[in-house]
Structures are given as structure tokens and as C-alpha cells.
Amino acid sequence: MAFMEWRRFTFFDLNKSIDSGKISEALKGSQITTSSSGHNNLVFGDAEGFVHLANRSFDVSTFRAHDGKVNCVHHIQHSSFLVTVGEDEGGNSILRVWDTEKKDKQGSPSSLRSHRLQPGGRGATVTALAVHQNQLVAVGHSDGTILLQRGDVGRERATKQVVLRDSSDSISGLAFRITARAMFLFVATTAGSFLYNITTKDKEFKQNLDSLGCERNCCVATDCIPECNFIIGRTDAVYCYTPEGRGPCYAIEGKKKLLQISRTYLVVVAEDRKPGGGEENSITSLTLTVLDLQNKFLVYTAPVREVQAVLSEWGYFLVLTEGNNLLALAEKDVQSKLSMLFKKNLYDVAIRIAKSQQYDAEGLSDIFRQYGDHLYSKGDHSGAIEQYIKTIDTLEPSYIIRKFLDSQLIEYLTTYLQALHKYGLAGEDHTTLLINCYSKLNRTDKLREFVLTKDRDLDFDVDTAIKVCRQVSSADALTLALKHRRHDWYVKIQLEDKQEYKKVLEYISELPFHDAEANMKKYGPLLLKEAPQETTDFLKKLCSNYKPKGEPLIDPREFDGSRLEENRANPEEFIHLFLENPDMLIQFLEHSIQVDPHESNLVYNTLVEQYLQVWEAGDMEEKRQLGQKVIMLLQNPDANYDRAQTLILCQLHHFSDGLLYLYEDSKMYQHMMRYYASSRDYEGLLACCRKFGGQEPTLWVQALNACSKDSGAPAHVLSEILLVIEKDRLLPPLLVIDALASSSATLGDVRSYLLGVLKGEEEMTKQEQALIEKYSAETRAIRQQINAIETSNVIFRANLCNACNQHLEMPSIHFLCQHSFHQQ
Structure with a gap:
């Protein structure tokens, strides 16, 4: 038998004793006429009308299905129904349906249905049978007649029969093909092949496929191969058909005796004639061949x-040979196939086999790796790198990179690295290596294309590419950064390599708010150093309601009534940038509190501190201007400064105006007094006492103590203090004298105070003497009244109640003091 030039392998093992002779023993003496398999059963029909069922253990049960020869059997794959067609005593064809799981009293399958077939003419025998999912049955006859039954196979009344007679040639085979939109019945005769479209009941129509037919048992149907739904074996080749017409054909010479298919494996039993001195003397033998139609391999031949029959069940091809011996063809497991192919270095075949067996990505990758290693060892570096590229998802890139680091292999390494980037799995080191490869190969055009080509999927790490390009060309690095909007890189290169400070500020001003904010935080110190005014102006914008340059001042969404988020940076986060530029910091902070008077505590405190630092170091005019600014700031009710910290700052920088304002505003009058005393400002001291002495009289006492300790205190100040103390009696004279005892004050300084005190004491003495005389006279009068009451009668003449001013009613109560009341 001559085959097409397909690769030959042995992917099946032959087992000659799989049933331990059970089938041969059970079928001994039987002439097998037909066979089928399904639902874990092997089915054999013989010329005597018996059907033999073999289970998974090859135990055989036999029952009589027909009186005469069994022409066809079909066991539905996923059902317990068995359909048989045989002859009765009169030679008529009978179709019977059996349930192999239900038994009758004799232990045989129960009969569900029996139907006499009546094709057209007498003498026609059944030659083909097809059943589809318990709903369709087709029976072909030797005179070309086809009986098509629709309905439940197991229920006689549920089936409807139609006769299809479009050929006079014997039917060799039948097969159903069901799609989502149509139903077809493939028909093979001894003289041709065609199909019926049976989608619509009673409207079946014929479609010719080919003018060549086949013998019985030489056609099979399959759903596993898209281009092969119906396969016919002829002497010259095996032909495939679909509802659209003829498909591929495979040149396998030799008269075909039998075809069987399982998944993508086609079994062909054909005659193989060997020359023997003439046509009549040629030696004929049979060859069994297994073809893998998907991968185009010849996977077994013997x-x-x-x-007599080839069946497919339990993962085997089961071959019934002469003498009813059963052979089994068992497919090798995938790993055994691959091991055999690896030994022969047939990695391309191994890959096809693995893919057809749905190998996972990791398993395929390992085969690609081995194939690549094999090609690499043979010096086929181009082929090797092609296989290595297929391992990118699973194999560590360093495994391949190490193999191609030699300078003579850089071109292949470049190809691999390009693929690595295309799959998006390249890291920083891989990008660096690829760009270096381009440089060593002097492929500047490739380098530019790699990093700068527009309208191409991004397949490299941009940051790494910019970093490496910067070492070669700052201009290319800038272009790359600009293209991919790597703002940080663009600003960094412009500042460090080109010192384009104003251009950087212009670029940042066009960025979205968050990008602009981040770049100013990072590069603000350098920009303030090199372009202070421009940088400060931009920071003012950033800390106002920021809008990128080029955008409209008014967002169209505002007209829809939408509330837009205000893009305004926090000034606090930029204060540290101005450490070496206080003048710019003052500008920045003044703008911030102007934009938002309720700025944070830190902003106001920093502004006050900067004012005072510049004030302390400035000339008279600067002091005047800044002093006014500080006082205005402190007096602003919206100013959110820390009073305690501001007090400390005013003290540190000796800013008395601010210090006194804060003391006064905080009602810290004692501190004001201490400040005036320490600075020997007695006019201020006196003014403070005059202004706040009414609220806090002890200020005059504090002023006295301050003057008593300073010999240089003006006399008129001391005199006024003593005058107020005397007037308001704030301190006893003895304590005043005691306070002045250790001072340098003269008698003349305190003469008026002492005279006033003595005069006051004299007047007080006179007032107290007058009171003594008054109280003595009142005492004598009371004593005389008491004596009169004790020694004389008292006459009560009152006729009105002293409480209610009404006439007294009896009983009444009278007191010696001449008061009378009703008793109640």
C-alpha cells in the first residue's frame, strides 16, 4: 500500500490478548456479519440472527435478535438503546430496538420496538444503518432505497417514516451531520456519493457530492475534523466531504476493506498487493494503518x-480478525510519544503532538526550550532564537541571554530582546541591553525607531530607555521623554544637562496640576536659585486657582452648573524652598494670604519671622516700612498667627512696637510695665499706668517699686505715682515708706505725699471723734427710755394695727414700744 509522504511513527501498541481469548471462545463457530460499539459495549451480529454483547471485562452475553441473518447493528453512544436490522423467516427485514440495561425473563435485553421495513421492491436487503441521538434513523438497502424515520427511536408510534429513492445503486454507508442551522444525511453507494438536506420534514432534497462510491464498511463519519465530516475509502485514496462538497483527499493506494475513526485517528484496512510474476500471481495481504488526520502523521502500520471488524471503545481500537480473535491498538501516552520524538530530535513533531493534546503553556515552553537547545548545539542560531522566543512567557530570559552574549551572536540576542519587549515582559536591564546592542551594531536608525516611532504599541520600559538614551544623546532622551510625557525626566535633563531653567518653568506651566506640583516640589530649590523671580511668580499661580497654560480661563463645565474642584497647592509645602531667598519668600507668603486670608498658622508665623529678620537687618526706611507691615498684620483680625511664637520673635528681634501691641492686645499689662521698667521708659510706664491703672490698680504699685529701684527715675513720675497711691489708698503709708526707704528719693520728692498723708490722718481722727460723741448721746437716751419702761406705767392708745393699718379687733397684742397688732 503506497502512502503520501507523511512522517511515520509508532504511536500505538498492539495487544494481542487483551480479552484473554474470551471473545474468540464466545464467538466460536459464529459468522460475524456486522458490528458496533457504544455505551461500554461491543456488539457483534452473526448470520444466525444472534447478537453478542461484550462488556468492559469482555464477558459476552448472547441473545437472539432475529430469525435470520443480522444485517446491521448500531449501539447509540451515550444511550442504552441498541438498534438491529435483520431478516425473518420469510426474508423480510425487521428493525428492532433494544434496551441493553433492562433485561427480560431470559436475561436478554428487553425489546422496545419492532418494525417491519418495506422498501420498494422485494429481494432488496439492508446494507447500511445510521442512528442519531434517539431521534433519527436511516436504513439503506441494496436497491438504493433509504428509509428515514423521525421521532423517538424507542417508541414505535412516535416515529414517522419517509422513503428516499434517488439511486438504484446499493447503499454502502449512511451518516447524519447535524449543525446549528441544518440537518444532513450523507449517503455513499457503490457508484457515487451524495447527501440529503433533511432539515425540514417532508421537504428533503438531494445534493450530489461525487460520482465515485465505495464498498460497504469503507465510509465513516466524524465531527472532530472541520474539513472532514464524511470519509470514503477508494482504491486510489481516501476522500473527505462536508455539506459544502469535497474536502481534502489522502493518497493511500490499495483496495479498501474497512474504515474506522476515533477523534482524529483514521484506521484504514486495505489490500497490499506485492508483485509475484504477473497480475494473477501477485500476493495479496492486508495492512492496517492508523493516520493522524490533524497532524498529518502515519502513526501505526502493521x-x-x-x-472482520474494527471498533472504537474504551480508548482502544479493537480489531476482530480471522477466527474471531480480538486485538487492541492502545495509543501511547503523550509523554511516551514525546520521549520517543525527543530521542530522535524530532522537536517540531513533538510540538505539534503537544498542541493537539492541549498541552499547557509551561509544557510547550519546555519543548520549545529543548528544540532551541538542539538547534543552538547544531549552530543554527537563527532557528534557536526563533524557538527561544516562544518560551518568553515561562522561561527565565537570562537562560537565553547568557547563550548569546558573545559578540558574534549579538544580532540574535537583539532579535530575542526585541521580542521580549514586544511581549511587554522586558525589565530595566533588558531595555538597557537592547539599546546597547543597537549601539554596538551601530544601528542608530533601529534605536531611534525603537524609542521614537509613533503609532506603535509600547513594548519597552520608557524610563529605562530614556536613561540609556541620555548617555548617548540628550536630545533623543528629551524627545523620548516629551513623546511619552515623562515630565520628571524632561525637567531633569533640561536642568542638569542643558541648564534651561526658564524653558523648564515654561514646560511645567503647561502640565496638569498634580504633575506641576510634584515637579516644583522636586526641582524648586534649583529653579529658585537660578531664576528666583520667575519661579516665585509661578509658585504664586500654583498656590492660587491653577490652570495649565493654554487652557481657557473659564471651564465650559461651569456653565452647566457643575462644581469644579479648585486646583490650589498648599503654600506650606513650598516654604522650605525659599531658605536662601527671604525676599522672594516674603513675596510668596504675602500673595498667599492675599489669596486666602485664612491661611494656615505656619504661613502667617513664617511671614512674621521673615518680616522681622529683614527689619532687623534693614536701614531706617526699611525698618519703617516693614514695621508698619508687621503691625498691620498683627492688627488684622483674620490673621492666623501664633501669639506666643510671635511674642518670642518680637523679643528675639527687639521689635518693641510689636511686642507692646501683643502685650496690650493680650491684656498682659504687667509685662508691659516690666518692659518699660527694664528699658527705663518712665514716660511709657506712666502712660501705661494712666491707661490701664483703672482696670488693674496694682500697676501703680508696680510702678512705685520700679521707680524706687532706679535712682534715675524722674521726680515728677514718682510724685504722680505717689499721688495716685495716696488718692486711691492703694498701699498703706508704712509700706510706701518702706518701699522708698532703700531708694535714693529725697524728702523733697516725697514731701507732698507725706503732707497729704498726715493731713488725711488728721481729718480722719476728727471724723472719728465726732462719731464717738454722737454714739455716746444716743446710748444715754436709750438707757433713759429703758429705765422709764421699767419704773413707770405704759398707756397704749393705738387703735390701728401697725401691720395692716386697719382698726384693731380684739384680741390684740400691744408692745412696750407702742406698736399694736391683731392677734391673728
């Missing part, structure tokens, strides 16, 4: 004796 000479066999006369073959």
Missing part, C-alpha cells in the same frame, strides 16, 4: 490477517 500487516494483519483477515479483518
Whole structure:
């Protein structure tokens, strides 16, 4: 038998004793006429009308299905229904349906249905049978007649029969093909092949496929191969058909005796004639061949004796040979196939096999790696790198990179690195290596294309590419950064490599708010140093309601009534940038509190501190201007400064105006007095006492103590203090004298105070003497009244109640003091 030039392998093992002779023993003496398999059963029909069922253990049960020869059997794959067609005593064809799981009293499958077939003419025998999912049955006859039954196979009344008679040639085979939109019945005769479209009941129509037919048992159907729904074996080749017409054909010479298919494996039993001195003397033998139609391999071939049947069940091809011996073809497991192919270095075949077996990505990757290693060892570096590229998802890139680091292999390494970037799995080191490869190969055009080509998927790490390009060309690095909007890189290169400070500020001003804010935080110190005024002006914008340059001042969404988020940076976060430029900091902070008078505590405190630092170091005019600014700031009710910290700052920088304002505003009059005393400002001291002495009289006492300790205190100040103390009696004279005892004050300084005190004491003495005389006279009068009451009668003449001013009613109560009341 001559085959097409397909690769030959042995992917099946032959087992000659799989059933331990059970089938041969059970079928001994039987002439097998037909066979089928399904639902874990092997089915054999014989010429005597018996059907033999073999289970998974090859135990055989036999029952009589027909009186005469069994022409066809079909066991539905996923059902317990068995359909048989045989002859009765009169030679009529009978279709019967059995349930192999239900048994009758004799232990045989129960009969569900029996139907006499009546094709057109007498003498026509059944030659083909097809059943589809319990709903369709087709029976072909030797005179070309086809009986098509629709309905439940197991229920006689549920089926409807139609006769299709479009050929006079014997039917060799039938097969159903069901799609989502149509139903077809493939028909093979001894003289041709065609199909019926049976989608619509009673409207079946024929479509010719080919003018060549086949013998019985030489056609099979499959759903596993898209281009092969119906396969016919002829002497010259095997032909495939679909509802659209003829598909591929495979040149396998030799008269075909039998075809069987399982998944993508096609079994062909054909005659193989060997020359023997003439046509009549040629030696004929049978060859069993297994073809892998998907991968286009010849996966098994062996000479066999006369073959009666080939069945597919339990993962085997089961071959019934002469003498009813059962052979089994078992497919090798995938790993065994691959191991065999690896030994022969047939990695391309191994890959096809693994893919057809749905190998996972990791398993395929390992085969690609081995294939690549094999090609690499043979010096086929181009082929090797092609295989290595297929391992990118699973194999560590360093495994391949190490193999191609030699300078003579850089071109192949470049190809691999390009693929690594295309898959988006390249890291920083890989990008660096690829750009270096371009440089060593002097492929500047490739380098530019790699990093700068527009309208291409991004397949490299941009940051790494910019970093490496910067070492070669700052201009290319800038272009790359600008293209991919790597703002940080663009600003960094412009500042460090080109010192384009104003251009950087212009670029940042066009960025979205968050990007502009981040770049100013990072590069603000350098920009303030080199372009202070421009940088400060931009920071003012950033800390106001920022809008990128070029955008409209008014957002169209505002007209829809939408409330837009205000883009305004926090000034606090930029204060540290101005450490070496206080003048710019003052500008910045003044703008901030102007934009938002309720700025934070830190902003106001920093502004006050900067004012005072510049004030302390400035000339008279600067002091005047800044002093006014500080006082205005302190007097502003919206100013959110820390009073305690501001007090300390005013003290540190000796800013008395601010210090006194804060003391006064905080009602810290004692501190004001201490400040005036320490600075020997007695006019201020006196003014403070005059202004706040009414609220806090002890200020005059504090002023006295301050003057008593300073010999240089003006006399008129001391005199006024003593005058107020005397007037308001704030301190006893003895304590005043005691306070002045250690001072340098003269008698003349305190003469008026002492005279006033003595005069006051004299007047007080006179007032007290007058009171003594008054109280003595009142005492004598009271004593005389008491004596009169004790020694004389008292006459009560009152006729009105002293409480209610009404006439007294009896009983009444009278007191010696001449008061009278009702008793109640």
C-alpha cells in the first residue's frame, strides 16, 4: 500500500490478548456479519440472527435478535438503546430496538420496538444503518432505497417514516451531520456519493457530492475534523466531504476493506498487493494503518490477517480478525510519544503532538526550550532564537541571554530582546541591553525607531530607555521623554544637562496640576536659585486657582452648573524652598494670604519671622516700612498667627512696637510695665499706668517699686505715682515708706505725699471723734427710755394695727414700744 509522504511513527501498541481469548471462545463457530460499539459495549451480529454483547471485562452475553441473518447493528453512544436490522423467516427485514440495561425473563435485553421495513421492491436487503441521538434513523438497502424515520427511536408510534429513492445503486454507508442551522444525511453507494438536506420534514432534497462510491464498511463519519465530516475509502485514496462538497483527499493506494475513526485517528484496512510474476500471481495481504488526520502523521502500520471488524471503545481500537480473535491498538501516552520524538530530535513533531493534546503553556515552553537547545548545539542560531522566543512567557530570559552574549551572536540576542519587549515582559536591564546592542551594531536608525516611532504599541520600559538614551544623546532622551510625557525626566535633563531653567518653568506651566506640583516640589530649590523671580511668580499661580497654560480661563463645565474642584497647592509645602531667598519668600507668603486670608498658622508665623529678620537687618526706611507691615498684620483680625511664637520673635528681634501691641492686645499689662521698667521708659510706664491703672490698680504699685529701684527715675513720675497711691489708698503709708526707704528719693520728692498723708490722718481722727460723741448721746437716751419702761406705767392708745393699718379687733397684742397688732 503506497502512502503520501507523511512522517511515520509508532504511536500505538498492539495487544494481542487483551480479552484473554474470551471473545474468540464466545464467538466460536459464529459468522460475524456486522458490528458496533457504544455505551461500554461491543456488539457483534452473526448470520444466525444472534447478537453478542461484550462488556468492559469482555464477558459476552448472547441473545437472539432475529430469525435470520443480522444485517446491521448500531449501539447509540451515550444511550442504552441498541438498534438491529435483520431478516425473518420469510426474508423480510425487521428493525428492532433494544434496551441493553433492562433485561427480560431470559436475561436478554428487553425489546422496545419492532418494525417491519418495506422498501420498494422485494429481494432488496439492508446494507447500511445510521442512528442519531434517539431521534433519527436511516436504513439503506441494496436497491438504493433509504428509509428515514423521525421521532423517538424507542417508541414505535412516535416515529414517522419517509422513503428516499434517488439511486438504484446499493447503499454502502449512511451518516447524519447535524449543525446549528441544518440537518444532513450523507449517503455513499457503490457508484457515487451524495447527501440529503433533511432539515425540514417532508421537504428533503438531494445534493450530489461525487460520482465515485465505495464498498460497504469503507465510509465513516466524524465531527472532530472541520474539513472532514464524511470519509470514503477508494482504491486510489481516501476522500473527505462536508455539506459544502469535497474536502481534502489522502493518497493511500490499495483496495479498501474497512474504515474506522476515533477523534482524529483514521484506521484504514486495505489490500497490499506485492508483485509475484504477473497480475494473477501477485500476493495479496492486508495492512492496517492508523493516520493522524490533524497532524498529518502515519502513526501505526502493521500487516494483519483477515479483518472482520474494527471498533472504537474504551480508548482502544479493537480489531476482530480471522477466527474471531480480538486485538487492541492502545495509543501511547503523550509523554511516551514525546520521549520517543525527543530521542530522535524530532522537536517540531513533538510540538505539534503537544498542541493537539492541549498541552499547557509551561509544557510547550519546555519543548520549545529543548528544540532551541538542539538547534543552538547544531549552530543554527537563527532557528534557536526563533524557538527561544516562544518560551518568553515561562522561561527565565537570562537562560537565553547568557547563550548569546558573545559578540558574534549579538544580532540574535537583539532579535530575542526585541521580542521580549514586544511581549511587554522586558525589565530595566533588558531595555538597557537592547539599546546597547543597537549601539554596538551601530544601528542608530533601529534605536531611534525603537524609542521614537509613533503609532506603535509600547513594548519597552520608557524610563529605562530614556536613561540609556541620555548617555548617548540628550536630545533623543528629551524627545523620548516629551513623546511619552515623562515630565520628571524632561525637567531633569533640561536642568542638569542643558541648564534651561526658564524653558523648564515654561514646560511645567503647561502640565496638569498634580504633575506641576510634584515637579516644583522636586526641582524648586534649583529653579529658585537660578531664576528666583520667575519661579516665585509661578509658585504664586500654583498656590492660587491653577490652570495649565493654554487652557481657557473659564471651564465650559461651569456653565452647566457643575462644581469644579479648585486646583490650589498648599503654600506650606513650598516654604522650605525659599531658605536662601527671604525676599522672594516674603513675596510668596504675602500673595498667599492675599489669596486666602485664612491661611494656615505656619504661613502667617513664617511671614512674621521673615518680616522681622529683614527689619532687623534693614536701614531706617526699611525698618519703617516693614514695621508698619508687621503691625498691620498683627492688627488684622483674620490673621492666623501664633501669639506666643510671635511674642518670642518680637523679643528675639527687639521689635518693641510689636511686642507692646501683643502685650496690650493680650491684656498682659504687667509685662508691659516690666518692659518699660527694664528699658527705663518712665514716660511709657506712666502712660501705661494712666491707661490701664483703672482696670488693674496694682500697676501703680508696680510702678512705685520700679521707680524706687532706679535712682534715675524722674521726680515728677514718682510724685504722680505717689499721688495716685495716696488718692486711691492703694498701699498703706508704712509700706510706701518702706518701699522708698532703700531708694535714693529725697524728702523733697516725697514731701507732698507725706503732707497729704498726715493731713488725711488728721481729718480722719476728727471724723472719728465726732462719731464717738454722737454714739455716746444716743446710748444715754436709750438707757433713759429703758429705765422709764421699767419704773413707770405704759398707756397704749393705738387703735390701728401697725401691720395692716386697719382698726384693731380684739384680741390684740400691744408692745412696750407702742406698736399694736391683731392677734391673728
